[in-house]
Amino acid sequence: MLLxxxxxxxxxxxxxxxxxxxxxxxxxxxxxxxxxxxxADYLFNRSxxxxxxxxxxNHAQGCRRWFGVERDTVTYRIAGSFxxxxxxxxxxx
Amino acid sequence: MSRPLDRRHGxxxxxxxxxxxxxxxxxxxxxxxxDLGHINVRGRAADAGFVQSVEQVLGQALPVKPNxxxxxxxxxxxxxxxxxxxxxxxxxxxxxxxxxxxxxxxTHASVNDISGGQxxxxxxxxxxxxxxxxxxxxxxxxxAFAVGDCAQSGIARANVLxxxxxxxxxxxxxxxxxxxxxxxxxxxxxxxxxxxxFKDS
Ligand SMILES: [Zn+2]
Numbered sequence: 667m668l669l670x671x672x673x674x675x676x677x678x679x680x681x682x683x684x685x686x687x688x689x690x691x692x693x694x695x696x697x698x699x700x701x702x703x704x705x706a707d708y709l710f711n712r713s714x715x716x717x718x719x720x721x722x723x724n725h726a727q728g729c730r731r732w733f734g735v736e737r738d739t740v741t742y743r744i745a746g747s748f749x750x751x752x753x754x755x756x757x758x759x
Numbered sequence: 760m761s762r763p764l765d766r767r768h769g770x771x772x773x774x775x776x777x778x779x780x781x782x783x784x785x786x787x788x789x790x791x792x793x794d795l796g797h798i799n800v801r802g803r804a805a806d807a808g809f810v811q812s813v814e815q816v817l818g819q820a821l822p823v824k825p826n827x828x829x830x831x832x833x834x835x836x837x838x839x840x841x842x843x844x845x846x847x848x849x850x851x852x853x854x855x856x857x858x859x860x861x862x863x864x865x866t867h868a869s870v871n872d873i874s875g876g877q878x879x880x881x882x883x884x885x886x887x888x889x890x891x892x893x894x895x896x897x898x899x900x901x902x903a904f905a906v907g908d909c910a911q912s913g914i915a916r917a918n919v920l921x922x923x924x925x926x927x928x929x930x931x932x933x934x935x936x937x938x939x940x941x942x943x944x945x946x947x948x949x950x951x952x953x954x955x956x957f958k959d960s
Contacts, residue, residue: 674825674840675910679896682912727918728911729825729839 671747672725673733686722688712689734689750716740723747768793768878769936770957773943777957786886786953789946792879792960796852797933798845799838800859802868812862816855817845828909828922834931836909836920844920844933849874878939880932882946886953887930893949897921901928915945 668680694700694708713719719739724732736745770791802809804823813821819831821843829835833855834846847855856872863870882891888899894915898904909922919942920933934942946955 676826678912681896727913729842730911731839 668742668744670723670735670744672728672731673747673749674731675725675728678725678728682725682727684724684726686724686732689720689722718745722750766793766875768939770878770939770943773940773947774957774959777947782954782956784954785884785956787882787884787890787946787950788956788958789943790881790883790958790960791939791943792881794849794960795846795879796849796855796872796874797877798847798852798856798859799871799873800843800845800863800868801841801870802863802866803841806866809863809866809868812866813843813859813868816858816862826910827907828924830907830924834922834924836922836933838911838920846879846931846933876936877933878936880934880939880943882930882932883927884953887928890946890950890953890955891921891930894945895921899923901926914942915949917942917945 669677670680670683671677672683691708691712694704697705700708717738717740718736720734720736722732723735724730732750734748734750736748737743738745768791774791800813802813804810804821810821810823817833817835819833819835820829822829822835822837825837825840827837832847836844836846838844845855852872852874856870859870891897891899891914895912897910897912904910904923906923906925909920911918911920913919914921914932917934917938922931923929924931932942943957947957
């Protein structure tokens with residue numbers, strides 16, 4: 667079981683969280699100008715690194731906020747958590 | 760003494776099943792508090808106008824420190840950086856929600872009376888930490904979880920809001936009404952070692 671640090675609630679058991687995939691993927695501001703390949707890249711292609719990975723987690727059973735975690739995909743070691751905003755809205759979630 | 764509601768809490772079948780059995784010396788007791796109203800409030804903690812308006816109506820502080828509860832005339836729980844739960848006598852909840860709504864109407868806020876969806880269980884007794892430890896991953900040691908602390912987590916996989924309200928210890932568990940029968944049945948089973956008794960408020 668991983669202990670994941672929610673930026674608001676502190677360390678909690680992994681079972682309280684749900685995973686949201688790679689962090690930092692911005693929605694293209696104007697999808698209409700993208701080719702199918704570019705749109706597919708935005709939708710499906712991920713960096714899938716071996717090592718440090720910045721990813722989204724939701725504290726689903728707790729405060730229900732989205733936040734970021736940097737986790738090593740080989741060792742599962744978590745380097746730290748970060749807020750996506752001040753948490754007063756969910757727009758970046 | 761608060762006014763009993765017409766509303767059923769949903770735990771009547773379980774209480775009927777348990778009515779014959781008596782635990783001589785229960786290490787934990789559960790009191791079903793169906794006489795409480797629940798109001799969900801959302802708004803920005805950074806918006807001084809919002810906080811002030813809510814505090815004025817409540818007559819007590821809105822806790823902005825994560826995972827704390829303000830215990831006074833009402834119980835005001837921190838649920839998130841922009842979300843709180845107010846628990847208050849059921850008879851007064853609708854009126855209080857109305858006043859909160861009016862006071863926050865010109866700010867970016869929402870007030871919802873969700874009394875119908877939740878029920879409060881009061882878990883008391885010397886052995887209730889042992890009992891909770893069987894189904895909850897939170898560290899509830901007195902040094903880690905003190906009076907005035909609250910947390911949303913799971914007990915036996917059911918989502919709950921848990922708070923310590925006194926050192927007896929007395930825990931307040933807020934749970935979805937539809938999950939309360941499941942949780943109480945789990946407590947009945949898990950509490951056989953500690954001895955558990957249920958009562959209606
Ligand atoms: Zn949290």
